[in-house]
Amino acid sequence: MRFKFTDEQEAFRGEVNAFLKDALPSDWEGADNAIDDESYEFGREFLKKLAPQRWIAPAWPKQYGGLELSHWDQVVYNEAMGYARAPIVNTAAVGYLGPTIILYGNDEQKAQHLPGITSGEVVWCQGYSEPNSGSDLASLQTRAVADGDEFILNGQKIWTSQAHYADWMFVIARTDPDAPKHRGISYFLMDMKTPGVSVRPLINMANGEGFNEVFFDNVRIPKTGLLGELNRGWYIATTTLDFERSALGGSAGVQRTLEDLTRFAKAESDGAGGRLWDKPLVRHALADLWVSLDVTKMLSYRVVSMQARGLVPNYEASIIKVFSTDLIQKQARVGLGIMGLYGGLWGDGPWAKLRGRLAKSYVATVGTAIAGGTTEIQRNIIAQRGLGLPRQ
Ligand SMILES: Cc1cc2nc3c(=O)[nH]c(=O)nc-3n(C[C@H](O)[C@H](O)[C@H](O)COP(=O)(O)OP(=O)(O)OC[C@H]3O[C@@H](n4cnc5c(N)ncnc54)[C@H](O)[C@@H]3O)c2cc1C
Numbered sequence: 001m002r003f004k005f006t007d008e009q010e011a012f013r014g015e016v017n018a019f020l021k022d023a024l025p026s027d028w029e030g031a032d033n034a035i036d037d038e039s040y041e042f043g044r045e046f047l048k049k050l051a052p053q054r055w056i057a058p059a060w061p062k063q064y065g066g067l068e069l070s071h072w073d074q075v076v077y078n079e080a081m082g083y084a085r086a087p088i089v090n091t092a093a094v095g096y097l098g099p100t101i102i103l104y105g106n107d108e109q110k111a112q113h114l115p116g117i118t119s120g121e122v123v124w125c126q127g128y129s130e131p132n133s134g135s136d137l138a139s140l141q142t143r144a145v146a147d148g149d150e151f152i153l154n155g156q157k158i159w160t161s162q163a164h165y166a167d168w169m170f171v172i173a174r175t176d177p178d179a180p181k182h183r184g185i186s187y188f189l190m191d192m193k194t195p196g197v198s199v200r201p202l203i204n205m206a207n208g209e210g211f212n213e214v215f216f217d218n219v220r221i222p223k224t225g226l227l228g229e230l231n232r233g234w235y236i237a238t239t240t241l242d243f244e245r246s247a248l249g250g251s252a253g254v255q256r257t258l259e260d261l262t263r264f265a266k267a268e269s270d271g272a273g274g275r276l277w278d279k280p281l282v283r284h285a286l287a288d289l290w291v292s293l294d295v296t297k298m299l300s301y302r303v304v305s306m307q308a309r310g311l312v313p314n315y316e317a318s319i320i321k322v323f324s325t326d327l328i329q330k331q332a333r334v335g336l337g338i339m340g341l342y343g344g345l346w347g348d349g350p351w352a353k354l355r356g357r358l359a360k361s362y363v364a365t366v367g368t369a370i371a372g373g374t375t376e377i378q379r380n381i382i383a384q385r386g387l388g389l390p391r392q
Contacts, residue, residue, distance in 0.1 A: 030085025043087035047120030065118030082252030093124035096243035127171030187233035315386035318378035
């Protein structure tokens with residue numbers, strides 16, 4: 001079987017590529033895994049360039065600022081963006097919160113929040129995990145208590161990506177401590193500037209301020225900030241997670257780096273009068289990566305084809321999460337082995353091979369296996385729902 005995009009889809013890819021050529025600097029090599037203030041600001045400016053085309057959230061319905069792209073058109077768009085290593089800002093809002101508001105929000109909430117996302121002006125973060133609640137998220141302890149027209153929020157979140165830049169947070173909290181744990185949780189939309197919210201950055205292994213601790217000290221959220229029904233937030237929160245795990249077209253960035261690595265092996269000396277490429281071990285390692293890339297891409301096309309037929313992927317999305325995490329970690333590990341000691345240098349200097357991309361990826365992708373549900377949790381889902389194995 002041969003997969004092929006239509007002529008119209010290839011023309012669309014060309015349109016996105018032409019836009020990117022204009023919108024990004026000519027020597028653009030891509031955003032780093034370790035976000036700093038400068039790259040974040042660059043990303044926000046980039047959003048403003050996407051907005052006039054309605055390309056911030058092209059999958060969304062037209063009435064909410066999108067283009068209603070088909071699932072396959074979204075793949076084309078995401079592949080072009082990924083291959084160009086375009087800046088990624090506000091993924092949580094575009095990819096998962098916005099679609100959740102479209103499903104569960106009332107008219108006022110849609111009117112208040114969706115335009116700010118599609119114009120690139122309002123950035124969101126996701127307040128789910130707590131110090132003792134990650135995989136077992138429903139055990140969360142942050143409390144929200146009704147008080148007149150408001151809820152009063154107290155507690156703590158952790159690992160909140162980009163909270164130090166975000167304008168708003170979607171946050172889940174316990175509103176009925178006496179109910180079974182999944183039934184006493186509610187989902188709130190909260191302005192990060194509300195008094196009582198404090199953010200403390202955590203430095204990750206890639207030396208970046210990627211995520212944070214967020215503390216709530218008597219934070220007053222107006223009742224209009226409650227999304228969906230009181231105490232039904234768990235079901236809304238898992239819808240958000242489904243959107244998070246079904247991201248499409250993510251392997252294009254890996255392909256670009258694999259092309260760079262293959263070119264590198266063909267050009268570089270092995271230090272003994274030949275090229276790295278002449279060594280069978282190097283060629284086999286690269287071939288293995290190319291095969292893994294193709295497998296990951298086909299698995300993700302399988303999910304797209306399900307979505308295009310109106311089916312809801314479940315354990316199939318978990319399979320992609322496991323495979324793509326494994327692929328990106330393997331690429332960093334194998335790539336560093338091929339490049340030798342210079343591959344371990346970071347930065348733009350002449351000795352840092354491929355601008356230190358794989359060295360940074362090596363440390364940054366440890367977190368990829370944890371974020372959005374760990375690899376072990378995905379394997380549990382595949383075992384139970386995909387293979388029908390018992391829970392214990
Ligand atoms: C880069 C990054 C970004 C993140 N961004 C956000 C964010 O923006 N917002 C947010 O809310 N959270 C975020 N997180 C947090 C993330 O969702 C949690 O770290 C994740 O859900 C795991 O929870 P935990 O860290 O508490 O680990 P735990 O749940 O304590 O797990 C510890 C270990 O035990 C294993 N384990 C746990 N339960 C089981 C089980 N039932 N079966 C088998 N193994 C199990 C896990 O796989 C893991 O290896 C982020 C994390 C990372 C790394």
